[in-house]
Amino acid sequence: MVAPRTSSLVEDSAEVEILYSDLEKLKNLTKRIQGSMNRLETSGNAVAEAIGPIYGNTQRLQVMNSNVDRMLEAIDRIREPLDQRNREERIIRSGPRKTGLTDYIASLDRTTQALGDLKHSNLRSNQQAIGELNALIRLGTSQLEDVFKDILLDDVRPVEPLHYVTKALPFPAIPQEKSSRLRLINTHISASVATMSQSDVRDTPTARIYADIRGEYMAKSLRNSAVATVSTARKTTADAIYRQGTNGIGTYAQAMEGLFVAEYGNICPVFARDEWGRVYNFTCQSSLTEFSKTLRELNTHIKNNLMTDCFLGYEVMDIVSNLSISVESRTGELKRTIADCVQPIRETSKASLPKLLEDTRSRVQSLVALPIDGGSIPVTADIMTRLQTMTSYLAPLSSLMTSLGDGGWSTAPSSSSSTSLPSLRSFDVGADGKQLFEHYAIDTLDTLLSNLESKARALLKSRQLQGVFIANNVAIIERMIRNSDLGDLLGGAVIKLESWRKKSVSMYNEAWREPSTYLLDVQYTNRGGRPHSGGGSIDSAAVVKGLASKDKEAIKEKFKNFNMSFDDLVAKHKSFKMEREVRVMLAREIQAFIEPLYGRFWDRYHEIDKGKGKYVKYDKKELGSVLSGLA
Structure with missing residues (x-):
């Protein structure tokens, strides 16, 4: 077990040695790196000291480069309108006919916009460019004006208004397609003029062109109507009273209205709403x-023939008044302008009313003789014809009489109102207008009859003849009132004429008082029986028998004188020229007056000649028959 452990330690020891060897190498490498870093830092410091000024210069160059770029951009902006001018100039100078109206106007619009931009820039360097663009726009506007004029000139051949008036046809209008082109041109010219002008421009070139061309067209179209109006006023008979409708003023007014209304319809599609009235007034x-x-x-003609042609003045007033009202109602314009045209005739017509009264007076007073048969005179019929004719002009006469005031026609009209325009109410023939006319007519009749009476007293010696004369003229007046429109207007004249009729009867009856006096006798109630007062028969023989011889002779003389006076008056009555109604009226008056007196007298004394007819020429029936025959 010892041997494996020893070998393991040996291996570990070898690895430790290797690590120490590597660590030593790392230390040596670190020292070298540290030396290199020290050397690099020293070199970096040297480089930094060398590069520092260069870096500062680079930053300044970057700022300068940025400024140069912005300056170039500004130059481009400044040059842009000039470059645009060059592009648009080629289009504008080629003219609208070659380019086409739409493209031409578009080019003109762009030029106008460029001009506006230059003006807003306020750069001094742009002043020359502004001047050049202004000149270019003026050129373009001038060429557009020529096109505008040419379009209008295509439709300005004068027309004959009589053709349209008599056939009730509408007057020719500008075709819609041409109106659209005219409106397009006017819109752009107005915009161009507004851009180039420093102030508010109201009278544009197109408005002037339109007013000149269309105005001349209307004036030429109406020229024949004007000439006809003057020529139809000329008189063929000096004393002929003007007859309504014979003058051409009515047709002239209808032609004016037709042309004016048609022209207003032409103007509205072409011009802006606020231009209609101004252009319309200029055109007309x-x-x-x-x-x-x-x-x-x-007016000059009417003044020279006032007594016969004053009615023309009334007609002109009426027609022109209606014309002004009609045109104003259809266009909203020209009412005052048209009405002012008739002002001279209005003043002449106003002056005619007192002069007609004066003419009535002077015509009667200038008579040197009256009909010896008591017949009426032509003056009466003439004056009544005047009044009858006046009934056709009640509207203008109502206006004139209103301005004069009730009874103002008795004096010369004041000139203070010469510039005043009559109101619509003054042309309305209401109760006041009819009443004023009635008062004027009654004043005329009173002037006529009072002067006829004065002249009859001077020229006709017999009161009987004077009465017949007045009665005849009253009858003529009543008949002409009754058989005309005067009948509905002169209700108040009945009382006035009735007084004149009674006066004429009274004058006539003065002659019949003579025979009536022979039919009066004296009766003594204290002698014999009371005389019969009627209701019972009278015994004429007994009455006559009771008379003294002297009284009988007196009764015979009364019958003789009555017969002579009665026959003379009957003969005179039959010799007088009387209107039918006058003869009937006077016969009735005589019969009502004489017949009762004669009947009473005859009943009492007809036996004076015992039926021989020597003194008693008429019995009651015969006298009644004679009196009835007077009618």
């Missing part, structure tokens, strides 16, 4: 200027 200005000129010419 030429036509309105010509319209105003035409109305001034009509």
Whole structure:
């Protein structure tokens, strides 16, 4: 057992020796490594001292390189609009017709955006580029304006409005495809102008172009209507009263309304909402200027023929008022502008009302003779024709009379309201308007009849003839009122005319008082029996027998004088020229007045000549027949 243990120790001892040998080698290696580290550290320090300045320079170079890169990037950004300008310039200078409208406008948009970017950069170095881009945009805008103009010029052949008015056709409109192109061009030109301008620009080039071209188109289209309006106002008969609708102003107004409304429909698809009114007013200005000129010419004509053509003035007022209201309701524009055009005619028409009254007075007073048969005079029918004609113009007359005030037509109208625009209410013929017209008509009738009476007293000596004359003229007035629209308007005139009728009857009956006086006798109630008061028969023979010879002679004389006066008045009555209703009226009045008196007188005294007819020419039946024949 000893031998194996010894060998094991020997092996372990050998291994320990080997370990000590390896440990010694490790120590020697560590020393060498330590020496190498010391030498390396010394070398590193030397290298660090040598490389330190080089590292600092490298960092500065890195910063400088970064700055250079950023500067190059800034230069690229600055050069980008210039490079873009070069690209867009080729497109813009080639023109929209060659490039195509859509691509051309897209290029113009990019150029406009580039200009905006340059302006926001505020770099002094960009000022030249800004100027060049501005010039390029102006060129592009100018070329677009030419295209805009050419599109509009394709549809500006003047039309004949009468064709569309008479056939109730809508006036031609710009086709939708062209409207779309016009809108596209206008939008981009407006944007370009806003970008280039330093202030708010409201009047764009496209708006001016549109207003000029389309405005001239409308003015030329309406020119024939304007000429026709003036030519149809010329009179062929100097004293002929204007007849409603014979002047061309109605067709002219219809043509204007049709063209104006159609043009508003053309403008809306092309321009922005806030531009509609401004462009529309500019476009219609030429036509309105010509319209105003035409109305001034009509006004001159009306002034020169006021008594006959004042009705044309009323018609023009009515038509233009309706035109302004209609256009305003369909477009929201031009009401005041259109209404202002008729202001001169309105003032002339206002002045016509007192002048018509004065003309009524002067026409009667200028008469040098009246009909010797008591017939009516043409002046009366003329004045009534005027009033009848006025009923066709109640709306404008209501406006004029309202501005004058009730009874204001008795004096010259004030010019203080010459610039005032009548309200819508003043054109509404309500109760007030009809009442004012009634008052004016009654004043006219009163002026006519009072002057006729004055002239009759001066020129007709017989009160009977004067009465017939007044009654005839009253009858003409009543008939013309009854057979026209005046009947519904002049209810208040009935009382006035009734007073004149009674006056005429009273004047006529003055002549019949003479024969009536011969039918009056004196009866003495204290002599004999009480005279019969009626109800029983009278014994004429007994009455006559009871008369003294002197009284009998007096009764005979009364019958003779009555017969002479009665026959004379009957002959005169039949010689007078009377309107049918006047003759019937006066005959009835005479019969009601004379017949009862004669009947009573005849009943008492017809036996004075014992039926021989020497003194008693008419019995009661015969006299009644004669009186009935007066009608």
